[in-house]
Amino acid sequence: MSSEKPHFHLESSGASDESLQQVHTQLQQQKPEKPEGYSRFPLVVLGIMCMSIYLGALYLAHHAANFDATVYNENQPARKGAAEPAPVVTPAMLGKRLFTANCIACHQTTGQGIPGVYPPLAGSDWAQGPEERVIRIVLHGLSGPVKVSGKDFSNVMTPFGSLLKDEQIAQVLTYVRQEWSNNAPAVAPEAVAKIRAETATRTVQWTAPELLSLTGK
Template sequence: MKHDTQHDTIQTREYAEPIEQANPVPWLLGLVGASLAVWGVSYFLLNPDLAPASAKDTSRDAVTSAAAPAAADGAQIFASRCASCHQANGAGLPGVFPPLAGSAWVNGDAKTVSRILLLGINGKIDVAGATFNGTMPAFGTTLSDAEIAAVATHVRASFGNKSAALTADLVKGERTALGTRTTPWAGGDELSKQP
């Protein structure tokens, strides 16, 4: 009988087929990890000066932040809300947006500036010898009294203007005097008639 050597060949592998087993993390490695975690927490608890600033609670800082909210930054408010129209230098765009530099509306009565910022303007207004006919948005619903006072103070003290600062109390008084009015001022004519 003849042997078929092709079928009888036993295939042998160089290495055994890998077998998946449940290999847990060595208990010693787990013990080292837990020890490091306990040491880290206790290190920061025993050395409070090393704790992150957000975790520190000093009574002086807590009292200061509760007693006085952060002051509004008029320059920042101007840059984010006003400069796109009136330009960063306060010169406006000829025929489109009025200048704030040297404007009688800006440097005049502080109540008028407050009213303009609270309700905005829709219509013709004469500024520095030129007539502008456009719309200025109202900021009374989006800015606080302190923020309106800060941005008005910034404008009245920038771009060559040298007018007195506005207070949040003045803006609050104007907001109260306006009552429930939400419509913008109908140009410079209506604004100039206000007491």
């Protein structure tokens, strides 16, 4: 009986179409009005998201090394040579190369020379003596009698001034002065340049007495 009541009530109230419409309009007006357009907050969030994706992509494009799998892979053994430092060529190594290319034919790998023919550099007072002398010997050569380590030689050493640059003469002499337990200061390219300039007009080999008088020894 009670469930039929509203029905009965509506019927009995004899509500006209007009009055029903009025009630509806009233109800509709009570509802809060929907704001028009988009709410600002989600727009801002969307903007931030787009910006992050864009900046993220930009970052990867610059720093991801084209997504190359071999750039960093902890499971992959290091490529051979990748972490090893590049081989360093020291002045001593260059000096040894120059010596091998220009001097061993006569003075030998051991620096001992050939008895009676080519004087030794190992232990030699000339090789380890004043740099003004050895630089001159290599620039213009040496000929005639010379005493090396108590032994007499009288031969000819060819000049190297036109074959080797100042730096190369410095390197080969530094090698000669510090190899085979030789122990004399290194020779600087500037010292070679200076003597090359001073002796520019020289065309013949030095003699031992000439060199000894030059340096006062």
